[in-house]
Amino acid sequence: xxxxxxxxxxxxxxxxxxxxxxDWAGTSVFWADGLGTLIVMFVLFAFxxxxxxxxxxxxxxxxxxxxxxxxxxxxxxxxVLQVIADTIKLILKETxxxxxxxxxxxxxxxxxxxxxxxxxxxxxxxxxxxVPVQLNVGLIYMIAIGTPGVIGILMAGWSSGNxxxxxxGMRSAAQMISYEIPLVLSLxxxxxxxxxxxxxxxxxxxxxxxxxxxxxxxxxxxxxxVAETNRNPFDIPEAESELTAGFHTEYGGIRFAYFFLxxxxxxFVLSALGATVFLGGWQGPFLPGWCWYLIKTGAILxxxxxxxxxxxxxxxxxxxxxxxxxxxxxxxxxxxxxxLILVLM
Amino acid sequence: xxxPELQVEQxxxxxxxxxxxxxxxxxxxxxxxxxxxxxxxCEQLKTAQEFGLxxxxxxxxxxxxxxxxxxxxxxxxxxxxxxxTVKVSISRAGAKVPTLCPVYGSAEWYxxxxxxxxxxxxxxxxxxxxxxxxxEWKGHPLRKDYKDERMLKRPGA
Amino acid sequence: xxxxSKSVDTLSHPEALQTDVITLNMGPQHPSTHGALRLILxxxxxxxxxxxxxxxxxxxxxxxxxxxxxxxxxxxxxxxxDYLSAIFNEWCYCLACEQLAGIEVPRRAEYLRVISGxxxxxxxxxxxxxxxxxxxxxxxPLTYTFREREMILEIFDLLxxxxxxxxxxxxxxVARDLPAGFxxxxxxxxxxxxxxxxxxxxxxxxxxxFLARTRGIGTLTQELAHSHAVTGPNLRGSGVSKDLRKDDxxxxxxxxxFKVCTQSEGDALARYRVxxxxxxQSARIIKQALDQLPAGEITAKVSRVFRPPVGETYARVESxxxxxxxxxxSDGSAKPARCRxxxxxxxxxxxxxxxxxxxxxxxxVAIMGSIDFIVPEIDR
Numbered sequence: 001x002x003x004x005x006x007x008x009x010x011x012x013x014x015x016x017x018x019x020x021x022x023d024w025a026g027t028s029v030f031w032a033d034g035l036g037t038l039i040v041m042f043v044l045f046a047f048x049x050x051x052x053x054x055x056x057x058x059x060x061x062x063x064x065x066x067x068x069x070x071x072x073x074x075x076x077x078x079x080v081l082q083v084i085a086d087t088i089k090l091i092l093k094e095t096x097x098x099x100x101x102x103x104x105x106x107x108x109x110x111x112x113x114x115x116x117x118x119x120x121x122x123x124x125x126x127x128x129x130x131v132p133v134q135l136n137v138g139l140i141y142m143i144a145i146g147t148p149g150v151i152g153i154l155m156a157g158w159s160s161g162n163x164x165x166x167x168x169g170m171r172s173a174a175q176m177i178s179y180e181i182p183l184v185l186s187l188x189x190x191x192x193x194x195x196x197x198x199x200x201x202x203x204x205x206x207x208x209x210x211x212x213x214x215x216x217x218x219x220x221x222x223x224x225x226v227a228e229t230n231r232n233p234f235d236i237p238e239a240e241s242e243l244t245a246g247f248h249t250e251y252g253g254i255r256f257a258y259f260f261l262x263x264x265x266x267x268f269v270l271s272a273l274g275a276t277v278f279l280g281g282w283q284g285p286f287l288p289g290w291c292w293y294l295i296k297t298g299a300i301l302x303x304x305x306x307x308x309x310x311x312x313x314x315x316x317x318x319x320x321x322x323x324x325x326x327x328x329x330x331x332x333x334x335x336x337x338x339x340l341i342l343v344l345m
Numbered sequence: 346x347x348x349p350e351l352q353v354e355q356x357x358x359x360x361x362x363x364x365x366x367x368x369x370x371x372x373x374x375x376x377x378x379x380x381x382x383x384x385x386x387c388e389q390l391k392t393a394q395e396f397g398l399x400x401x402x403x404x405x406x407x408x409x410x411x412x413x414x415x416x417x418x419x420x421x422x423x424x425x426x427x428x429x430t431v432k433v434s435i436s437r438a439g440a441k442v443p444t445l446c447p448v449y450g451s452a453e454w455y456x457x458x459x460x461x462x463x464x465x466x467x468x469x470x471x472x473x474x475x476x477x478x479x480x481e482w483k484g485h486p487l488r489k490d491y492k493d494e495r496m497l498k499r500p501g502a
Numbered sequence: 503x504x505x506x507s508k509s510v511d512t513l514s515h516p517e518a519l520q521t522d523v524i525t526l527n528m529g530p531q532h533p534s535t536h537g538a539l540r541l542i543l544x545x546x547x548x549x550x551x552x553x554x555x556x557x558x559x560x561x562x563x564x565x566x567x568x569x570x571x572x573x574x575x576x577x578x579x580x581x582x583x584d585y586l587s588a589i590f591n592e593w594c595y596c597l598a599c600e601q602l603a604g605i606e607v608p609r610r611a612e613y614l615r616v617i618s619g620x621x622x623x624x625x626x627x628x629x630x631x632x633x634x635x636x637x638x639x640x641x642x643p644l645t646y647t648f649r650e651r652e653m654i655l656e657i658f659d660l661l662x663x664x665x666x667x668x669x670x671x672x673x674x675x676v677a678r679d680l681p682a683g684f685x686x687x688x689x690x691x692x693x694x695x696x697x698x699x700x701x702x703x704x705x706x707x708x709x710x711x712f713l714a715r716t717r718g719i720g721t722l723t724q725e726l727a728h729s730h731a732v733t734g735p736n737l738r739g740s741g742v743s744k745d746l747r748k749d750d751x752x753x754x755x756x757x758x759x760f761k762v763c764t765q766s767e768g769d770a771l772a773r774y775r776v777x778x779x780x781x782x783q784s785a786r787i788i789k790q791a792l793d794q795l796p797a798g799e800i801t802a803k804v805s806r807v808f809r810p811p812v813g814e815t816y817a818r819v820e821s822x823x824x825x826x827x828x829x830x831x832s833d834g835s836a837k838p839a840r841c842r843x844x845x846x847x848x849x850x851x852x853x854x855x856x857x858x859x860x861x862x863x864x865x866x867v868a869i870m871g872s873i874d875f876i877v878p879e880i881d882r
Binding site: 313316 | 524526532533545548635638639640641642645646649706709711712714715862863864865866867
């Protein structure tokens with residue numbers, strides 16, 4: 001085994017040290033685990049922030065090269081420090097609240113959106129032994145914890161006291177609720193194959209990645225995931241050209257940064273979920289597991305970015321049509337066919 | 346199929362109370378005797394088979410100092426080279442001009458612009474407001490007697 | 503309420519839901535109004551109940567200014583009307599002056615005007631194509647079209663030292679002859695540009711989402727187009743083959759072989775197709791003009807102080823947005839007595855309330871993009 005790259009060893013080692021510490025101090029293991037949780041949260045947040053930074057830079061570079069331009073080039077080598085400069089700018093900016101805003105809601109909204117995306121990260125297994133919290137209903141947890149994000153967006157849209165934001169918030173709510181259904185249904189096919197809701201078992205069950213058995217489900221998942229993260233071609237809640245950024249029109253500074261962070265964290269979470277359920281998660285030859293996990297997630301993320309810089313935007317009603325008239329029935333058929341095959345075999 | 350170009354005689358025969366001339370600028374010119382005829386004449390020019398001028402390409406006014414002249418440029422989208430200028434003089438002091446909105450859709454904005462720039466009011470217009478200048482603007486700039494203390498004198502003018 | 507107490511099928515009678523109408527001010531600062539235009543939308547949910555454009559935010563009093571300036575002084579101002587296809591404004595104004603004074607323009611000057619005019623039409627359509635993509639949410643076409651537009655602007659820079667407001671036409675001709683290397687440069691560009699409309703086609707035209715966003719959207723019927731005096735590509739998108747270059751040839755357009763592009767549907771997609779095809783035709787015209795370019799003078803003999811005889815004239819050209827007209831009245835002095843500017847976008851915008859009736863909010867942007875108006879020209 002290649003110890004240097006095996007991150008799970010570090011986690012095990014940390015846990016062992018913490019337990020030893022508790023033993024030595026004569027306190028219960030509960031406190032050690034509590035401390036461990038805090039450390040995990042902190043590490044996860046740092047992970048989140050760095051993932052978003054890499055993602056934003058990657059997106060801007062990829063977009064640039066797709067659009068016959070260079071992307072950021074000024075700050076650092078090929079603009080690598082651009083994201084840090086932007087972050088500093090966002091943090092230092094004055095945070096304003098519009099006069100007509102509903103202040104408590106307006107303040108809370110970005111954090112609600114961010115937290116729901118962030119919490120979903122907890123159940124994601126990044127390697128064989130590297131998962132912050134091992135849940136036997138991990139999949140359900142991830143779907144469920146991601147849902148309150150829409151409340152945050154609705155709060156932001158409503159509380160800004162701006163009609164564009166209101167329209168954006170309403171669109172967003174309708175869209176996210178509609179796409180949650182095909183998203184969950186598409187995952188069910190994989191669950192039936194693995195006969196488990198535990199993400200760990202799901203990955204273990206994939207000797208051959210499920211995308212081979214469930215191509216339709218993967219396709220539905222991909223489209224729904226793009227819609228769930230409000231990205232082009234489904235970015236109608238933000239719709240630059242009509243709603244001038246929609247629900248976060250009135251946000252600036254650090255609050256906007258949280259929306260921004262949330263968008264990319266959500267994107268990462270859904271890509272990672274796709275990689276876990278359909279592409280075989282950490283499994284793969286030669287490289288350590290977490291490398292495979294990042295490569296597979298990155299591949300899906302690239303497709304997200306690719307979509308965004310290629311497609312025009314759908315209209316709100318066309319979006320609904322796609323969800324209810326195409327994707328949802330297709331997902332049901334997929335479940336039916338999967339079930340039939342499982343029974344007959 | 347009627348002949349492509351409108352003829353002065355043809356116009357004179359159709360509109361005896363107006364005066365038809367061979368204009369230089371934009372097809373023949375039809376000078377109306379009074380502004381009351383305007384709507385009826387335009388209606389006929391638009392709907393009658395031998396004219397078929399269904400496009401009001403431009404509609405503007407002219408201040409000669411003594412009177413206003415309304416200038417209409419009519420064309421056709423079927424017989425494209427066909428064109429006609431209609432002119433009618435109106436007095437500078439609050440003449441009532443009937444609106445052309447029911448005949449030509451484009452007249453709505455053109456008439457608002459004429460009102461904005463010359464202060465000519467159109468009776469029966471659905472939305473007689475200024476169009477380019479702010480609502481609280483004083484005066485009508487394209488009148489020859491328009492004065493504004495903020496207007497600069499050109500040196501030597 | 504009575505209506506609510508009864509059971510009403512709200513699917514087939516959405517009005518029974520009794521929702522409130524909200525008023526949404528779109529602009530004057532808004533990414534999709536293409537300049538300082540304000541659109542007052544009344545919305546029932548996502549549906550537009552009424553749309554009322556409010557113009558005049560960049561009104562500069564062009565018609566009034568003309569009365570205080572000599573004929574020659576006014577040329578450079580006309581560039582700032584439709585700044586994306588500035589040549590047509592100057593061209594039309596100079597044409598009107600020439601008609602007033604009965605000046606014969608040398609053939610070489612006419613050819614130079616045609617070449618610069620068609621290049622301008624290309625660059626204007628390129629901007630429009632990118633903006634149209636932006637309006638329906640596709641960012642990438644913009645960067646592609648601006649790359650090509652940049653090349654055209656550099657060609658103009660070579661020709662007259664300006665990228666957008668050219669000040670190139672003069673009464674009786676053009677300001678300067680072609681610089682060295684100009685013809686080769688344009689030929690190189692045309693060779694490169696030849697396949698670009700196909701590239702744009704691949705980016706947008708065959709894209710299912712783009713088709714869904716534009717097909718059957720904002721249908722401009724012929725009756726509406728006639729009634730509102732819509733001209734140019736918008737009219738041709740409704741199936742009326744009207745192009746002054748072909749039907750009422752001014753300048754030397756009669757000497758070129760090109761097609762007038764029409765589409766019969768009248769929707770946003772038809773207008774899009776017309777403009778993309780027009781780019782190909784413009785490139786063809788430029789190529790022919792370069793081949794046939796005659797030698798000779800570039801300007802007629804016109805006295806320094808231009809005093810046309812008493813009279814009036816109305817000159818029109820086919821600009822990239824439709825029929826551009828200048829109505830000049832001369833009282834024999836060095837300044838025009840009246841200068842009226844007929845702009846295509848004014849008519850194009852006046853149909854807006856009709857086109858935007860009962861469409862979705864997202865369609866408002868797509869329709870506005872497909873009509874391709876330009877605000878400084880409307881406001882003058």
